[in-house]
Amino acid sequence: xxxxxxxxxxxITKRGQNxxxxxxxxxxxNRLYWYRQTLGQGPEFLTYFQNEAQLEKSRLLSDxxxxxxxxxxxxxxxxxxxxxxxxxxxxxxxSPGTSGRTGELFFGEGSRLTVL
Amino acid sequence: xxQVEQSPQSLIILEGKNCTLQCxxxxxxxxxxxxxxxxxxxxxVSLTIMTFSENTKSNGRYTATLDADTKQSSLHITAxxxxxxxxxxxxxxxxxxxxxxxxxxxxxQVVVTP
Numbered sequence: 001x002x003x004x005x006x007x008x009x010x011x012i013t014k015r016g017q018n019x020x021x022x023x024x025x026x027x028x029x030n031r032l033y034w035y036r037q038t039l040g041q042g043p044e045f046l047t048y049f050q051n052e053a054q055l056e057k058s059r060l061l062s063d064x065x066x067x068x069x070x071x072x073x074x075x076x077x078x079x080x081x082x083x084x085x086x087x088x089x090x091x092x093x094x095s096p097g098t099s100g101r102t103g104e105l106f107f108g109e110g111s112r113l114t115v116l
Numbered sequence: 117x118x119q120v121e122q123s124p125q126s127l128i129i130l131e132g133k134n135c136t137l138q139c140x141x142x143x144x145x146x147x148x149x150x151x152x153x154x155x156x157x158x159x160x161v162s163l164t165i166m167t168f169s170e171n172t173k174s175n176g177r178y179t180a181t182l183d184a185d186t187k188q189s190s191l192h193i194t195a196x197x198x199x200x201x202x203x204x205x206x207x208x209x210x211x212x213x214x215x216x217x218x219x220x221x222x223x224x225q226v227v228v229t230p
């Protein structure tokens with residue numbers, strides 16, 4: 001499978017614990033995005049990487065959230081001291097660098113977080 | 117206030133019938149408009165991408181239209197199939213450099229029944 005891969009697909013944790021999600025983009029894509037989606041809503045932008053550089057961050061990305069893409073390939077999204085309001089689907093997407101602003105985003109299957 | 121409003125919120129249609137979903141947006145200036153299909157518990161999959169200069173684009177049984185003057189788009193599904201049951205999300209991209217400014221609608225939930 002050569003699509004965007006995310007794991008784990010599901011994570012249940014207790015409030016206050018830390019969680020980390022991993023995203024492996026399509027191999028030739030140098031742009032990577034993280035979104036959060038709650039039930040019945042569209043995805044909300046969290047952050048964007050071009051290669052290893054984090055170029056945009058949403059105000060939604062509080063200081064408990066951190067994302068990295070150390071070698072410009074896979075990315076991790078860590079949530080520290082989870083809260084019940086963090087329960088959501090965390091979506092990763094990638095796109096090729098030549099696609100410009102009209103380029104297609106390729107989404108992964110998402111990582112669903114449930115905070116008890 | 118969300119700059120992308122979709123209607124209806126949900127609809128139920130019989131297999132084989134056609135349906136049309138609406139997307140109204142206030143994003144300006146505007147660069148592109150996308151429609152995505154999202155199956156329950158899965159990531160969105162792109163159906164169409166239109167720039168501001170295009171007014172229609174098709175992908176199989178899906179046809180998207182765009183009226184940039186009235187800031188409206190529609191997605192028409194022809195001869196619906198059970199596999200069309202999903203949420204359909206309209207996404208508007210503003211002019212400019214920010215990927216973070218892509219505006220997502222809340223989606224229309226479509227249920228196709230036999």
